Amino acid sequence: MQAEDGFDITQTDRGIALTGALTLHVASALHRDLARTQAAEIDLSGVTRMDTAGAYVLADLRRRRSADGTDLHLVGLGDQRAALLDTVAETLPDQTEQPPRRMTATDRLAALGEAMAGAARYQIELTAYLGIFLGRLVHNLLHPRELRITSVVHHCQEVGLKAVPIVALMAFLIGVVLAFQGSAQLRQFGAEVFVVDLIAISILRELGILLTAIIVAGRTASSFTAAIGAMKMREEIDAMQTLGVNPADALIVPRILALLLMLPILGLIANVMGIFGGALMAWLDMGISPGMFRARLVEDTDVSHLLVGMIKAPVFAVIIGVVGCQGGMSVKGDTESLGRRTSQSVVSAIFTVIVADALFSIFFQRVGM
Structure with missing residues (x-):
């Protein structure tokens, strides 16, 4: 299928192939078009240029597929683009949500103790400043x-x-x-x-x-x-x-x-x-x-x-x-x-x-x- 803004997406036997420039100018269109496909492999050997914006789209797509339990293979990257993709992938924000931890009776007792200790320290500080003033x-x-x-x-x-x-x-x-x-x-x-x-x-x-x-x-x-x-x-x-x-x-x-x-x-x-x-x-x-x-x-x-x-x-x-x-x-x-x-x-x-x-x-x- 034909994409817009300087890159093409074509169907292959194993998935899809990208050709053209994957840059900031086409990042939004690239993200929209790749979200529609369920291909397990993307051939990038025909890509002429790729900056951090294009690498971010690919890294984010690969992470989303991994979260869904499927693997996405990126082939034809080359050493430099693979290194760029790995660097961008390391900077992606962690989207894993930690389940809220239920407070136990011990936690509540510890929180109460900390609050009481903080109040006592505050009273001591007030007493110290009263002494300084006097x-x-x-x-x-x-x-x-x-x-x-x-x-x-x-x-x-x-x-x-x-x-x-x-x-x-x-x-x-x-x-x-x-x-x-x-x-x-x-x-x-x-x-x-x-x-x-x-x-x-x-x-x-x-x-x-x-x-x-x-x-x-x-x-x-x-x-x-x-x-x-x-x-x-x-x-x-x-x-x-x-x-x-x-x-x-x-x-x-x-x-x-x-x-x-x-x-x-x-x-x-x-x-x-x-x-x-x-x-x-x-x-x-x-x-x-x-x-x-x-x-x-x-x-x-x-x-x-x-x-x-x-x-x-x-x-x-x-x-x-x-x-x-x-x-x-x-x-x-x-x-x-x-x-x-x-x-x-x-x-x-x-x-x-x-x-x-x-x-x-x-x-x-x-x-x-």
Whole structure:
């Protein structure tokens, strides 16, 4: 039968014969025409030229026949073309699919053990970076000239001032939701006035600082990891060490110190906006005037609720800062590692903050606060 694009396929007693040039220009047509034939032998003695594309078509056809359990004989190649065909055949991708291996109980136990060991190593690394921060902070406080005030102020603006709008809006909406949902339940018992206590205690004690810490963890932990990780990829941290600059003094202490200063302030802003949102909704939904709301807030809300929330703020700040800085310092030399560490820092910071809040709740309940 007549093929196209510079080569011919003819029938022989033992199979087919190819004549002409088997090059890249005819590879597609050659592959299409050879796929239609079931010949067991191909005579290539009439081929005038063959490049790697033609050799690839022949090698792929021979491998497919072998996979089906039949042999394909290529005759008349010559030494040079046979060597070319063998070289191309060695580079063919392996198409054998390995059946998925079923996990045994031992494999699952080993995977669990590896996960637990990885979590333990991660906790040890966080503890080590906490120690580095505390050690360098004490050193800088004893030697104030070494404290990078400009860097601390810059990070205060980044982690604190720029977070005020989102924190204030979040707290305001939380106060509105608490007042609206609380009034719907308390109205059934004629106790709408207790919505003031519900709003005050929930926001001052738990929601104000917790949700603020979660928002800051999402913004700041990712920012710390991305910034320090990018410097690690560009080998700027190695350059610092070469110049005699301690990376902990330049990168870790200013960031965590800025969080220590700004998170309590953001928590106070969240408390004020949350109570304001709750008071506004209580006025619109239940008719509790601002004066009545303020009077009940002052009379029935103990200052200990505010203290409980503010005590948590420095701990949450250290958690977020240490997790973010550790993630950045652990970045390898590729962007995939940077993205993975950034995501891990956000998740770890939020999870650790929630766990710490639960432990604080148990502790304060035990001590009667």
